[in-house]
Amino acid sequence: MTGTILFTIAxxxxxxxxxxxxxxxxxxxxxxxxxxxxxxxxxxxxxxxCGGCGHAGCHAFAENVVxxxxxxxxxxxxxxxxxxxxVAEALGRAxxxxxPMVAVVRCGGTTACRPRTNEYDGYASCxxxxxxxxxxxxxxxxxxxxxxxxxxxxxxxxxxxxATGIAEVDEEKCTACGACVKACPKxxxxxxxKGFKNRRVFVSCINRDKGAVTRKACSAGCIGCGKCxxxxxxxxxxxxxxxxxxxxxxxxxxxxxxEVCPTHAIHEVNFPPKPKIEPKPNEENV
Amino acid sequence: xxxxxxxxGVHPHxxxxxxxxxxxxxxxxxxxxxxxxxxxxxxxxxxxxxGDKVKVGQVIAEPAGFISGYVHSPVxxxxxxxxxxxxxAGNLVPHVEITVEGDEWMEGIDTSDTLVKEIPYTPxxxxxxxxxxxxxxxxxxxxxxxxxxxxxKDKKAECLILNGTECEPYLTSDDRIMRERPQEILIGGxxxxxxxxxxxxxxxxxxxxxxxxxxxxxxxxxxPQIEVITLKKRYxxxxxxxxxxxxxxxxxxxxxxxIETGAxxxxxxxxxxxxxxxxxxxxxxxxxxxxxGSCLPVQHNYKVRIGTPMSKILEVAGGLPEKAAKVISGGPxxxxxxxxxxxxxxxxxxxxLVLTEEETRRRPESACIRCSKCASACPMGLxxxxxxxxxxxxxxxxxxxxxxxxxxxxxxxCSFTCPAGIPLLDLIRISKAEVMxxxxxxxxx
Numbered sequence: 001m002t003g004t005i006l007f008t009i010a011x012x013x014x015x016x017x018x019x020x021x022x023x024x025x026x027x028x029x030x031x032x033x034x035x036x037x038x039x040x041x042x043x044x045x046x047x048x049x050c051g052g053c054g055h056a057g058c059h060a061f062a063e064n065v066v067x068x069x070x071x072x073x074x075x076x077x078x079x080x081x082x083x084x085x086x087v088a089e090a091l092g093r094a095x096x097x098x099x100p101m102v103a104v105v106r107c108g109g110t111t112a113c114r115p116r117t118n119e120y121d122g123y124a125s126c127x128x129x130x131x132x133x134x135x136x137x138x139x140x141x142x143x144x145x146x147x148x149x150x151x152x153x154x155x156x157x158x159x160x161x162x163a164t165g166i167a168e169v170d171e172e173k174c175t176a177c178g179a180c181v182k183a184c185p186k187x188x189x190x191x192x193x194k195g196f197k198n199r200r201v202f203v204s205c206i207n208r209d210k211g212a213v214t215r216k217a218c219s220a221g222c223i224g225c226g227k228c229x230x231x232x233x234x235x236x237x238x239x240x241x242x243x244x245x246x247x248x249x250x251x252x253x254x255x256x257x258x259e260v261c262p263t264h265a266i267h268e269v270n271f272p273p274k275p276k277i278e279p280k281p282n283e284e285n286v
Numbered sequence: 287x288x289x290x291x292x293x294x295g296v297h298p299h300x301x302x303x304x305x306x307x308x309x310x311x312x313x314x315x316x317x318x319x320x321x322x323x324x325x326x327x328x329x330x331x332x333x334x335x336x337g338d339k340v341k342v343g344q345v346i347a348e349p350a351g352f353i354s355g356y357v358h359s360p361v362x363x364x365x366x367x368x369x370x371x372x373x374x375a376g377n378l379v380p381h382v383e384i385t386v387e388g389d390e391w392m393e394g395i396d397t398s399d400t401l402v403k404e405i406p407y408t409p410x411x412x413x414x415x416x417x418x419x420x421x422x423x424x425x426x427x428x429x430x431x432x433x434x435x436x437x438x439k440d441k442k443a444e445c446l447i448l449n450g451t452e453c454e455p456y457l458t459s460d461d462r463i464m465r466e467r468p469q470e471i472l473i474g475g476x477x478x479x480x481x482x483x484x485x486x487x488x489x490x491x492x493x494x495x496x497x498x499x500x501x502x503x504x505x506x507x508x509x510p511q512i513e514v515i516t517l518k519k520r521y522x523x524x525x526x527x528x529x530x531x532x533x534x535x536x537x538x539x540x541x542x543x544x545i546e547t548g549a550x551x552x553x554x555x556x557x558x559x560x561x562x563x564x565x566x567x568x569x570x571x572x573x574x575x576x577x578x579g580s581c582l583p584v585q586h587n588y589k590v591r592i593g594t595p596m597s598k599i600l601e602v603a604g605g606l607p608e609k610a611a612k613v614i615s616g617g618p619x620x621x622x623x624x625x626x627x628x629x630x631x632x633x634x635x636x637x638x639l640v641l642t643e644e645e646t647r648r649r650p651e652s653a654c655i656r657c658s659k660c661a662s663a664c665p666m667g668l669x670x671x672x673x674x675x676x677x678x679x680x681x682x683x684x685x686x687x688x689x690x691x692x693x694x695x696x697x698x699x700c701s702f703t704c705p706a707g708i709p710l711l712d713l714i715r716i717s718k719a720e721v722m723x724x725x726x727x728x729x730x731x
Contacts, residue, residue, distance in 0.1 A: 123712040133625045134376030
């Protein structure tokens with residue numbers, strides 16, 4: 001009895017040793033040379049695997065950035081500039097500071113401004129809703145408020161406000177990975193520069209209908225009157241297809257456009273309150 | 287043993303409460319809004335300008351492509367505008383707005399009731415006449431009929447099946463025309479058989495329409511090549527692929543066209559429109575619309591000129607009752623909720639259904655219990671629970687294609703039958719559209 005047990009143990013130990021030796025030589029022979037820098041870079045990256053950089057996860061990003069000759073075209077939106085500086089240091093390269101970005105929902109049509117024309121009782125998904133009809137308001141461009149962006153966000157940075165029926169971004173948490181931009185069937189969300197002291201000026205509407213049609217559907221919509229474009233001293237505003245757009249690379253945040261907009265469709269955020277003018281009712285829909 | 291299709295299907299309560307309401311001619315309207323997108327394919331190009339005088343049956347728009355169609359003025363009067371207008375879903379579609387003045391018809395249109403039996407035309411002439419009359423499939427898909435009557439060269443049509451199943455609950459417009467105008471429908475069928483060069487014709491009617499079966503069988507005695515077939519009541523028997531299976535026991539291959547079985551299916555309403563187009567030179571300018579709902583005091587089957595606002599029809603029918611919660615264009619299974627009641631009717635509109643809050647309420651959704659009811663109900667032999675799961679996961683297009691999501695006919699049997707109240711079709715429809723977009727974008731071999 002004891003003999004059998006001992007024999008079994010001896011056999012297994014012998015087999016184990018044999019395989020260990022074989023595996024050692026095989027591993028030596030077929031060794032894959034991986035750049036050690038890949039592991040270093042990957043350890044620096046946040047490991048969110050969100051795909052916001054355009055690569056299939058953090059490992060793929062590390063591989064590609066190590067292979068590439070320069071840092072051009074590589075940016076981790078989650079880690080931002082600090083992480084990219086570390087990655088560049090690890091690779092012995094120089095990196096340009098990128099202006100941090102943030103997701104912006106370009107719809108100011110709150111329940112108060114944009115009356116509901118019908119009631120949607122279908123499956124609670126913007127994508128499904130948008131495939132069926134224009135939506136439960138007169139505006140076919142506006143936020144549907146069913147939270148596809150909320151479901152797509154890995155960082156819990158975007159939520160539909162039940163009071164306004166519009167998605168709102170938590171700028172502290174937003175990493176500008178762009179998942180919500182892809183999820184929104186109405187293409188409402190845009191990545192814009194976070195701005196100095198998080199201050200931003202943007203047109204919170206993408207309604208391309210004619211002014212009269214827009215106005216009928218929503219009191220906070222851009223009617224494409226072009227007043228802002230005329231007022232802008234920096235040529236940052238263009239009006240195309242009945243809707244204004246502020247180019248954030250040109251905008252110097254003088255906020256002259258905010259004052260002239262007849263429908264208050266241009267929003268300013270994180271500016272200190274002005275002493276004389278009263279704050280507008282729908283200012284903080286970011 | 288009555289015939290039916292072999293895979294799947296459900297039995298919703300048929301609610302044909304408007305079946306005894308004879309077809310009434312809808313009173314003259316003041317303004318008609320004629321949509322340019324009344325058919326599958328490219329919207330037609332308007333050829334009239336503001337201020338033009340038009341007569342009933344005058345061409346006001348020409349086809350803008352191979353799969354497209356002519357649009358005719360349903361009324362006589364003056365063109366008031368050519369501008370975008372919201373359709374039932376709220377999307378802006380080009381419309382021609384015509385202010386009605388009198389009722390003057392184009393010359394050459396026979397408006398009498400005399401039956402014209404002789405078919406002196408060649409197949410080419412028939413197809414041209416059908417095309418010129420703007421006839422589209424009135425079963426719901428509004429596919430241009432002339433395209434369907436000229437199958438691709440390598441495919442041979444063997445028989446024509448007239449679709450009188452009307453398997454959707456509530457709908458009775460086809461039932462009424464089969465009772466009231468069986469001769470015309472069968473002559474229309476004979477015309478299409480001549481165009482296709484086939485000698486066999488069938489009319490499939492579900493057993494819940496005994497009066498229609500009786501009148502069609504009686505009329506078919508004069509047409510030895512056309513056989514009236516009574517089918518078991520089962521939804522979605524009116525689906526093209528299901529009807530072919532039920533009538534001639536052949537199945538359309540996955541991803542294939544119905545013509546591959548040798549059958550061409552046309553709705554009985556289309557057949558009537560073909561009769562009027564070929565024998566009477568009357569273009570498709572009106573159709574029969576069922577106005578029904580348990581909350582409506584009176585049920586109606588109206589013969590309505592195309593371009594009549596839905597709100598106008600409801601107003602004439604007695605107004606929208608207080609209890610009404612949802613108005614649907616079409617039947618309760620495949621119809622679409624109307625978001626904009628001011629939208630005008632189009633050629634393929636078959637019904638306006640008014641439902642109450644109680645009737646339209648969705649069941650609360652709970653978890654899938656893998657009972658496989660959806661898989662047994664799917665008439666295309668798909669696995670809706672799996673397609674739904676893959677759709678929810680997002681980005682699983684390859685697997686969805688492998689599971690043949692593109693075969694889904696969007697009949698809604700899965701959602702109807704699910705005991706957990708999961709809106710299966712809502713998500714499957716989205717991924718079907720996505721997968722088909724990917725498939726179309728691939729280079730053709």
